[in-house]
Amino acid sequence: xxxxxxxxxxxxxxxxxxxxxxxxxxxxxxxxxxxxxxxxxxxxxxxxxxxxxxxxxxxxxxxxxxxxxxxxxxxxxxxxxxxxxxxxxxxxxxxxxxxxxxxxxxxxxxxxxxxxxxxxxxxxxxxxxxxxxxxxxxxxxxxxxxxxxxxxxxxxxxxxxxxxxxxxxxxxxxxxxxxxxxxxxxxxxxxxxxxxxxxxxxxxxxxxxxxxxxxxxxxxxxxxxxxxxxxxxxxxxxxxxxxxxxxxxxxxxxxxxxxxxxxxxxxxxxxxxxxxxxxxxxxxxxxxxxxxxxxxxxxxxxxxxxxxxxxxxxxxxxxxxxxxxxxxxxxxxxxxxxxxxxxxxxxxxxxxxxxxxxxxxxxxxxxxxxxxxxxxxxxxxxxxxxxxxxxxxxxxxxxxxxxxxxxxxxxxxxxxxxxxxxxxxxxxxxxxx
Amino acid sequence: xxxxxxxxxxxxxxxxxxxxxxxxxxxxxxxxxxxxxxxxxxxxxxxxxxxxxxxxxxxxxxxxxxxxxxxxxxxxxxxxxxxxxxxxxxxxxxxxxxxxxxxxxxxxxxxxxxxxxxxxxxxxxxxxxxxxxxxxxxxxxxxxxxxxxxxxxxxxxxxxxxxxxxxxxxxxxxxxxxxxxxxxxxxxxxxxxxxxxxxxxxxxxxxxxxxxxxxxxxxxxxxxxxxxxxxxxxxxxxxxxxxxxxxxxxxxxxxxxxxxxxxxxxxxxxxxxxxxxxxxxxxxxxxxxxxxxxxxxxxxxxxxxxxxxxxxxxxxxxxxxxxxxxxxxxxxxxxxxxxxxxxxxxxxxxxxxxxxxxxxxxxxxxxxxxxxxxxxxxxxxxxxxxxxxxxxxxxxxxxxxxxxxxxxxxxxxxxxxxxxxxxxxxxxxxxxx
Numbered sequence: 065x066x067x068x069x070x071x072x073x074x075x076x077x078x079x080x081x082x083x084x085x086x087x088x089x090x091x092x093x094x095x096x097x098x099x100x101x102x103x104x105x106x107x108x109x110x111x112x113x114x115x116x117x118x119x120x121x122x123x124x125x126x127x128x129x130x131x132x133x134x135x136x137x138x139x140x141x142x143x144x145x146x147x148x149x150x151x152x153x154x155x156x157x158x159x160x161x162x163x164x165x166x167x168x169x170x171x172x173x174x175x176x177x178x179x180x181x182x183x184x185x186x187x188x189x190x191x192x193x194x195x196x197x198x199x200x201x202x203x204x205x206x207x208x209x210x211x212x213x214x215x216x217x218x219x220x221x222x223x224x225x226x227x228x229x230x231x232x233x234x235x236x237x238x239x240x241x242x243x244x245x246x247x248x249x250x251x252x253x254x255x256x257x258x259x260x261x262x263x264x265x266x267x268x269x270x271x272x273x274x275x276x277x278x279x280x281x282x283x284x285x286x287x288x289x290x291x292x293x294x295x296x297x298x299x300x301x302x303x304x305x306x307x308x309x310x311x312x313x314x315x316x317x318x319x320x321x322x323x324x325x326x327x328x329x330x331x332x333x334x335x336x337x338x339x340x341x342x343x344x345x346x347x348x349x350x351x352x353x354x355x356x357x358x359x360x361x362x363x364x365x366x367x368x369x370x371x372x373x374x375x376x377x378x379x380x381x382x383x384x385x386x387x388x389x390x391x392x393x394x395x396x397x398x399x400x401x402x403x404x405x406x407x408x409x410x411x412x413x414x415x416x417x418x419x420x421x422x423x424x425x426x427x428x429x430x431x432x433x434x435x436x437x438x439x440x441x442x443x444x445x446x447x448x449x450x451x452x453x454x455x456x457x458x459x460x461x462x463x464x465x466x467x468x469x470x471x472x473x474x475x476x477x478x479x480x481x482x483x484x485x486x487x488x489x490x491x492x493x494x495x496x497x
Numbered sequence: 498x499x500x501x502x503x504x505x506x507x508x509x510x511x512x513x514x515x516x517x518x519x520x521x522x523x524x525x526x527x528x529x530x531x532x533x534x535x536x537x538x539x540x541x542x543x544x545x546x547x548x549x550x551x552x553x554x555x556x557x558x559x560x561x562x563x564x565x566x567x568x569x570x571x572x573x574x575x576x577x578x579x580x581x582x583x584x585x586x587x588x589x590x591x592x593x594x595x596x597x598x599x600x601x602x603x604x605x606x607x608x609x610x611x612x613x614x615x616x617x618x619x620x621x622x623x624x625x626x627x628x629x630x631x632x633x634x635x636x637x638x639x640x641x642x643x644x645x646x647x648x649x650x651x652x653x654x655x656x657x658x659x660x661x662x663x664x665x666x667x668x669x670x671x672x673x674x675x676x677x678x679x680x681x682x683x684x685x686x687x688x689x690x691x692x693x694x695x696x697x698x699x700x701x702x703x704x705x706x707x708x709x710x711x712x713x714x715x716x717x718x719x720x721x722x723x724x725x726x727x728x729x730x731x732x733x734x735x736x737x738x739x740x741x742x743x744x745x746x747x748x749x750x751x752x753x754x755x756x757x758x759x760x761x762x763x764x765x766x767x768x769x770x771x772x773x774x775x776x777x778x779x780x781x782x783x784x785x786x787x788x789x790x791x792x793x794x795x796x797x798x799x800x801x802x803x804x805x806x807x808x809x810x811x812x813x814x815x816x817x818x819x820x821x822x823x824x825x826x827x828x829x830x831x832x833x834x835x836x837x838x839x840x841x842x843x844x845x846x847x848x849x850x851x852x853x854x855x856x857x858x859x860x861x862x863x864x865x866x867x868x869x870x871x872x873x874x875x876x877x878x879x880x881x882x883x884x885x886x887x888x889x890x891x892x893x894x895x896x897x898x899x900x901x902x903x904x905x906x907x908x909x910x911x912x913x914x915x916x917x918x919x920x921x922x923x924x925x926x927x928x929x930x
Contacts, residue, residue, distance in 0.1 A: 291866040292728050295849055330858065332868050416728055425763065426895060427860025433724040435765050462859060 067271035068262055069366040072358055073120025073143050074406015077258055080122055080177075081114035081239040091240055094178050097168040098160060100153050100233065102176065105224060107243065108307040108343040109149050110169060110177045114239025115257040117341060117359045120406075123236035124151035127185045130232075134198040137354070137393050143407045144394055146354035147199055147346060150187075151179070151233050158184050158231035167233065175240055182235040187228070196222045202349050202381035218378050220310045221347040245342050250317035251306055252324060254340035261301060262364040264337055270298035274367040274414055275360045277374070279305045279345055280446070281314055281322045281472055283464040285419045287330060288428040289369050293414055297367055299335045302327070303360070306340035310347070310377075316340065318475045322468045329467055339363070349374070349381035350389035354409070357390075361411035370413045387415040421462035454480065500704035501695055502799035505791055506553025506576050507839015510691055513555055513610075514547035514672040524673055527601040527611050531593060533586050533666065535602045535609065538657060540676065541740040541776040542582050543602060543610045547672025548690040550774060550792045553839075556669035557584035560618045563665075567631040570787070570826050576840040577827055579787035580632055580779060583620075584612070584666045591617050591664035600666065608673055615668040620661070629655045635782050635814035651811050653743045654780040678775050683750035684739055685757060687773035694734060695797040697770055703731035707800040707847055708793045710807070712738045712778055713879070714747055714755045714905055716897040718852045720763060721861040722802050726847055730800055732768045735760070736793070739773035743780070743810075749773065751908045755901045762900055772796070782807070782814035783822035787842070790823075794844035803846045820848040854895035887913065 071077045082090050102110065112118045120143060125133065128140040130148050139145045151169070153161070161167060161181055169177040187195070193212055200222050201207045206214050215222035245255040256264075265273050274293035276286065282302070293300045302323055306316040320340065327336050341359070346352050352375035357368035374386035395401050395408035417430040421442040425434050434441070442462050444452075452459050454476040459469055504510045515523050535543065545551045553576060558566065561573040563581050572578050584602070586594070594600060594614055602610040620628070626645055633655045634640045639647050648655035678688040689697075698706050707726035709719065715735070726733045735756055739749040753773065760769050774792070779785050785808035790801040807819035828834050828841035850863040854875040858867050867874070875893050877885075885892050887909040892902055 291862070292725055294865050295725050295863055296729055296847060330868065332865060335865055414729060421860075427854075429724070430728055432727050432765060432768055435763065 066262065066266050066364075067269075068265055068273065068364040069361055069410050070406070071116065071119045071258070072361045072406070072409065072411075075120045077116035077262075077362060078119040078122055079114070079116045079259070080237055081116075081242070087240055090178060090238055091175060093166075094168040094175050094240065097166050097178060098157075099168045099170050100151075100157055100161075100179075102151065102169045102171050103224075103228075104171070104308050105344045105346075106151050106169070107171050107176055109151075110237060110239055111242050111245070111342045112359065113149075113237060114177070114242065115259075117258050117362050118149065119258075119362045121145075121149060123179060124232070124234050125149050126183045126234040127187075127232070129234075130187075130195070134195050138407070141407075142404070144358070144409045146351050146358060146393075147348055148195060150228065152187075152228035153231050153233055154229045155231060157229075158186075158233075161233065169237065174243070176243070177237040177239045177241075179233060179237045180235045181233050184231060184233055186231050188230075189226075192225050192228065196225050199351050200225070200348055200380070202376075203385050204349075204376075204381045205379040207380045215380070219347065219380060220345075220377060221352075224346070242342070245306065245340070250320075251340055252317070252320045252338075254304065254320055254338050255306065255342065256337075256339045256363075258362045258364065261337065261339055265299070265364045268299060268334065272297040272367060273365045274300045274369055275303045275356075275363070275365040276300055276369045277303060277305070277356050278319065278323070279309060279313065281319050281464075281468065282326050283449075283468070284421060284428060284462065285371075287326060287465075288419045288430075289371055289416050290331075290336075292416060293367065293369055294332075294335045297414075299337065300369075301337040301339050301363065301365060303339045303341060303363070303365075305343060305345060307342050307344040309345050314472075314475065318471065322471050325467045325471060326465055330465060345375070347375060347377035349376045350386040353386035353413070354389060354393065357411040357413065358409055361409065366411050367414040368411050369416060371416050372418045383418070384415075387413060390415075450476075499695065499699050499797075500702075501698055501706065501797040502794055502843050503839070504549065504552045504691070505794045505839070505842065505844075508553045510549035510695075510795060511552040511555055512547070512549045512692070513670055514549075514675070520673055523611060523671055524608060526599075527608050527673065530599050530601040530611060531590075532601045532603050533584075533590055533594075533612075535584065535604050536657075536661075537604070537741050538777045538779070539584050539602070540604050540609055542584075543670060543672055544675050544678070544775045545792065546582075546670060547610070547675065548692075550691050550795050551582065552691075552795045554578075554582060556612060557665070557667050558582050559616045559667040560620075560665070562667075563620075563628070567628050571840070574840075575837070577791070577842045579784045579791060579826070580781055581628060583661065585620075585661035586664050586666055587662045588664060590662075591619075591666075594666065602670065607676070609676070610670040610672045610674075612666060612670045613668045614666050617664060617666055619664050621663075622659075625658050625661065629658050632784050633658070633781055633813070635809075636818050637782075637809075637814045638812040640813045648813070652780065652813060653778075653810060654785075657779070675775070678739065678773070683753075684773055685750075685753045685771075687737065687753055687771050688739065688775065689770075689772045689796075691795045691797065694770065694772055698732070698797045701732060701767065705730040705800060706798045707733045707802055708736045708789075708796070708798040709733055709802045710736060710738070710789050711752065711756070712742060712746065714752050714897075714901065715759050716882075716901070717854060717861060717895065718804075720759060720898075721852045721863075722804055722849050723764075723769075725849060726800065726802055727765075727768045730847075732770065733802075734770040734772050734796065734798060736772045736774060736796070736798075738776060738778060740775050740777040742778050747905075747908065751904065755904050758900045758904060759898055763898060778808070780808060780810035782809045783819045786819035786846070787822060787826065790844040790846065791842055794842065799844050800847040801844050802849060804849050805851045816851070817848075820846060823848075883909075 274297040390413040401408040417432045422429040424436040707730040823846040834841040855862040857869040
């Protein structure tokens with residue numbers, strides 16, 4: 065019998081992905097249905113719903129769910145849920161769709177799902193602003209003053225909310241494609257469905273499983289978080305976002321190669337699972353940390369590592385806001401959890417402070433364990449690191465593993481070459497004029 | 498309101514220590530009662546009962562409790578308890594005491610407690626052997642084959658059981674002295690009663706408190722255990738045994754000085770409490786690990802760090818037997834705990850593997866996190882360390898902190914000097930003959 069935490073919502077894994085003949089039949093039907101073009105984020109959300117990663121969701125949210133999630137962190141039925149999962153469409157599309165109708169969700173000519181539309185509703189600009197404030201506004205500097213003004217310029221999550229079309233479609237979906245996640249070699253076989261990670265954890269006899277959320281290359285500070293978790297849990301899944309990031313972030317294939325190299329050289333392999341999940345980043349800071357814990361529960365994880373500025377962007381969130389929010393959500397005490405059963409979030413945060421190498425400590429340390437000064441510590445901002453790597457400059461000792469830095473240097477050199485080739489082409493093009 | 502784990506047994510802290518006028522009156526009475534000389538171990542147990550460290554115990558155990566503890570890990574009333582807490586007396590003393598009578602417990606002329614004797618019973622040699630097998634026999638090599646034969650030679654815990662006198666006295670006690678623990682400067686103010694540690698934890702707003710059990714000087718492996726706990730809990734009490742150890746072990750005053758030096762140089766002080774508790778070591782391995790968790794719960798601790806060969810001696814226990822036993826005791830599941838309430842042990846083990854410095858990891862690591870070979874690791878047996886320190890030889894880099902090693906070297910130099918002085922005295926004595 066599995067010792068793992070049950071999926072969120074108390075209904076087991078809610079799988080909406082069709083396979084085999086059932087899928088074939090649905091695909092045939094889908095071809096003749098009204099088509100709705102979806103965004104990259106919606107595609108990721110649909111796949112997550114399909115594979116049970118968003119259990120107990122069966123589809124995209126109604127207005128009642130949307131409102132309740134924004135206001136109360138719960139679906140309309142009281143089940144914990146931290147962020148809206150919306151499917152938008154244009155006014156023109158909405159006018160052609162009636163409640164009860166089936167539609168096909170596609171993107172770039174590929175069919176991802178069919179949807180049994182139960183509700184069609186408008187979300188006005190003001191409502192989307194309200195959602196942005198409720199979901200994305202934090203306690204950080206950028207959230208103070210005129211939040212919406214700053215967010216519209218600098219918050220990719222809010223920008224995505226505001227860019228949604230005027231209407232929303234709600235209803236259960238049947239998922240027909242996982243895109244290229246299962247097959248594209250660039251994902252290095254890390255794309256695992258919740259049922260698959262659960263099977264791996266069960267086979268290893270794990271009960272307490274931690275997850276490290278990663279959207280950046282893995283340096284020693286992440287390695288340290290991970291190893292603390294390995295020391296106090298049965299094992300860890302290094303779970304990379306393999307959906308879309310904001311421009312300038314490092315692509316999945318490079319990040320996954322870094323992780324694999326790090327795991328092979330510096331981890332006890334049987335304590336680690338490398339996984340990837342198909343969502344786009346929302347950059348919702350504290351709310352997204354909750355989402356990370358929620359879907360991790362479906363993957364079989366009961367300890368979500370939450371470090372410094374988890375899922376943050378700019379200065380919208382304070383450094384440990386994503387840790388603190390876990391104490392303020394509905395059903396956060398053992399008594400409440402007991403009372404509401406499956407409606408509560410059961411995956412708990414494993415809160416860890418800012419970590420770094422410290423020369424006086426003679427190893428990795430955190431703000432909670434190291435009493436020394438910043439002169440003793442190796443701390444490097446992402447910006448400075450990118451600069452060093454792309455200029456071929458030295459990265460300070462003890463910051464990252466050499467094998468990982470080598471991969472990153474090669475990636476940045478490649479980028480530089482691409483830019484040079486482009487410039488050469490532009491130059492020769494200019495010559496040819 | 499305190500967020501700490503409640504004391505064990507569901508009755509709050511059961512304090513049997515008298516103070517002020519009440520103590521004066523009881524002392525006066527005690528002088529006229531029948532006197533029973535107690536052992537060092539019994540003195541430590543009495544003080545722990547006095548200060549509530551052994552809550553819910555009010556005194557020494559009856560035969561029914563003794564039998565149930567040995568067989569079932571519970572008192573006769575079903576409350577979890579892992580080791581017998583016995584007071585023995587000679588056949589001659591027993592003959593002079595009747596049930597219902599009060600006696601005075603003293604040691605080396607000092608009165609420690611009075612006891613309302615409720616039961617007087619014999620424990621035969623065979624019964625003490627049975628107790629030894631039930632409580633002290635482990636899965637290690639020395640426990641195989643003729644356990645009692647090996648144990649009688651090499652197990653200080655079993656030797657203490659077998660050395661107990663023929664009869665036992667059971668009944669509640671009133672404690673009248675804590676010995677020199679509160680006042681002797683050699684304990685450096687670390688002797689804290691459970692009510693005091695709880696107050697400190699409460700003042701710091703702690704909820705999840707870990708304890709590191711120490712009976713040896715603190716090296717980097719202990720520091721690492723401690724820092725893992727600090728990273729995942731609110732704080733740690735470094736809780737040293739300041740009662741008696743076996744010959745050759747390092748005395749409390751030296752160990753406490755090492756800890757204080759280490760904490761001041763290498764810890765964030767507000768995350769650490771230095772404490773001492775007045776028990777003698779029983780060396781009962783797994784059963785003693787359970788005792789450590791049980792009384793730590795009374796001190797306000799809900800996470801007991803259990804490392805490699807916790808409370809072990811010789812090869813009587815396998816390396817992680819003291820971790821595994823926590824899964825086999827009564828009421829070990831959340832459901833059972835819920836059902837029996839205060840009778841269950843609520844302080845949980847924080848199980849951590851063997852830790853060491855690893856050159857390839859470039860820092861501290863554990864068998865769970867480090868994939869490298871023993872050539873990469875700094876591992877030193879206690880025996881080799883003592884040899885290096887006492888001979889003034891170098892201790893390998895990264896094994897201990899220099900400031901701590903300096904204290905230990907000075908201690909061993911002092912020992913050597915004492916030996917030399919003794920030898921000189923002996924020599925000059927010989928000359929004078």
